Amino acid sequence: MSIQIAAALDKPPAFLGDVADPADILAWLGSVPTAAYHEDGIAACVHAFAATIGLAVEADDDGNLQVWHRGPGGSAHRSIAVSAHMDHPALEITNVAPLRARLLGSIRPESFVDPVPVRLFWREADPSRDDERAAASGGRWQDATGRVIGAAPLAGDPDARVALDLESEADVPVGAFGTFDFGPVRHDPATGCLHLTAADDLAGCAIVLAWLARCVRDGVGADSGGVFTRAEEVGLVGAAALASRRGLPDDALVVSIEASRELPGAIIGEGPVIRVGDAATTFHPAGDALLRAARDAMRREDPGARVQRQLMSGGVCEGTTYTAAGYVTGAVCVPLGNYHNQAPTGGIAAEYVHVDDLRGCAALLQATSVLLAGGFDWPKDDPLSQRYLTRPAAQMERLRRTARRPA
Ligand SMILES: [Zn+2]
Numbered sequence: 001m002s003i004q005i006a007a008a009l010d011k012p013p014a015f016l017g018d019v020a021d022p023a024d025i026l027a028w029l030g031s032v033p034t035a036a037y038h039e040d041g042i043a044a045c046v047h048a049f050a051a052t053i054g055l056a057v058e059a060d061d062d063g064n065l066q067v068w069h070r071g072p073g074g075s076a077h078r079s080i081a082v083s084a085h086m087d088h089p090a091l092e093i094t095n096v097a098p099l100r101a102r103l104l105g106s107i108r109p110e111s112f113v114d115p116v117p118v119r120l121f122w123r124e125a126d127p128s129r130d131d132e133r134a135a136a137s138g139g140r141w142q143d144a145t146g147r148v149i150g151a152a153p154l155a156g157d158p159d160a161r162v163a164l165d166l167e168s169e170a171d172v173p174v175g176a177f178g179t180f181d182f183g184p185v186r187h188d189p190a191t192g193c194l195h196l197t198a199a200d201d202l203a204g205c206a207i208v209l210a211w212l213a214r215c216v217r218d219g220v221g222a223d224s225g226g227v228f229t230r231a232e233e234v235g236l237v238g239a240a241a242l243a244s245r246r247g248l249p250d251d252a253l254v255v256s257i258e259a260s261r262e263l264p265g266a267i268i269g270e271g272p273v274i275r276v277g278d279a280a281t282t283f284h285p286a287g288d289a290l291l292r293a294a295r296d297a298m299r300r301e302d303p304g305a306r307v308q309r310q311l312m313s314g315g316v317c318e319g320t321t322y323t324a325a326g327y328v329t330g331a332v333c334v335p336l337g338n339y340h341n342q343a344p345t346g347g348i349a350a351e352y353v354h355v356d357d358l359r360g361c362a363a364l365l366q367a368t369s370v371l372l373a374g375g376f377d378w379p380k381d382d383p384l385s386q387r388y389l390t391r392p393a394a395q396m397e398r399l400r401r402t403a404r405r406p407a
Pocket of ligand 1: 200340
C-alpha cells in the first residue's frame with residue numbers, strides 16, 4: 001500500500017483485498033491520513049467498504065457513522081453495536097511564521113527528542129468561503145512534507161496539551177493537519193506484525209468492517225452495527241455526542257473496540273483481548289459474559305483459539321462513555337506496540353499490531369453476534385454466573401445444618 005498522500009483524501013484508494021480479512025482492511029485504511037476533527041478520508045473508506053458489502057451508512061450531524069447489518073429476525077434479540085474511532089494522535093497547524101502546531105492527542109512532549117517527519121494536509125483555498133464548515137467542503141486536498149523539531153507543554157486549549165515547532169519547505173496554512181510519516185504500511189513476515197502510523201484505532205475500524213462483512217456473508221441473525229466515531233483522541237468527543245443523545249439502540253450491547261497499549265496479560269500475538277475495563281471504569285458484566293461465551297464457543301470449534309482477558313488500564317476508551325450513558329457495555333482490543341507512536345526506548349515510531357490478533361478479534365465479534373442471534377442473555381445463560389449462584393445441594397444443606405440457631 002502507498003504512503004499517506006493527499007490523493008487518498010480526495011478519493012478513497014481502491015480496496016483490493018479480502019473483505020473478511022481485517023489485516024487486508026487495515027493495510028488499506030493505513031494508507032489514508034487521519035486526525036481528530038479530520039477524519040474525512042477514513043469516513044470515505046467506510047462509505048466505500050459498506051457499499052462493497054451492500055450495507056448503508058447513516059451519518060449523524062456530528063459526522064459519526066453507523067453501518068448496520070440487519071439479521072433476519074434479529075430484532076427479537078439484543079442487538080450489538082461495536083464502536084471504533086476514526087482518528088489518531090496527529091497535529092494541526094496554529095501559526096505559519098514561525099510554523100507551529102498543537103498536538104491533537106496524548107503524547108509526552110519528551111518523546112520528541114529527535115526531528116519527526118510529518119506529512120501535512122489542507123484543502124486548496126476557496127476565497128469565496130471562509131467559515132470552518134466551508135473549509136471542510138472546499139477545494140482539492142494538498143500535501144507537503146515537514147518535520148517536528150520541538151515540543152512543549154501547552155495550557156488553556158481544550159483539544160491539546162502540547163505545542164509543536166515545525167519546519168517545512170511549503171506554504172502550509174493554519175488549520176492544516178499533519179500525521180507522522182513512517183512510510184508505507186509494512187507487514188513483517190518474521191513477526192506477523194503490521195507497522196503503521198495509526199493502528200489506534202484504524203485497527204478497530206478494520207476489525208469492525210471485517211466483522212460486518214462476515215455477518216453479511218454468513219447471514220448472521222442478529223442486528224450488528226459498526227459505529228465509527230470522531231475526535232476520540234481529544235477526549236472521546238464523538239462518542240460523548242452520540243451517547244449523550246442516546247444515538248444507539250437502547251437494548252444494544254455496546255462494545256468498544258481499540259488497539260490498546262500492550263500490558264502483562266495482554267501480549268501482542270497472543271490473541272484479541274476481552275477488555276473488562278479501562279483506566280477509568282469497568283464495563284457491564286453482561287458484556288463480559290457474552291464475550292467470554294463467544295471465546296468459549298470459538299474454543300469448542302478450535303481448542304487452540306487464542307483469546308486473552310484483561311483490565312486494560314493503559315488508557316480510557318469509549319466504553320467508559322457508553323457506560324456512563326447507561327448502555328450495557330463490553331469491550332475488546334488488540335494489544336498495541338509503540339502506543340500513541342511512543343517507542344519504549346524514547347522517540348516517535350510507527351505503531352504495530354499482530355495480524356492474528358486482528359483476525360481473532362473479528363472471529364470473536366462474529367461469535368458474539370451468533371450467540372445474540374441464539375437469544376443468549378446474562379445472567380441466565382452465563383455458566384460462570386450460574387455456577388456462583390447455584391451451589392450443590394449438599395453444600396446448601398450443610399450450610400443450613402451448621403447454622404447457629406438463635407437462642
Ligand atoms: Zn488512542
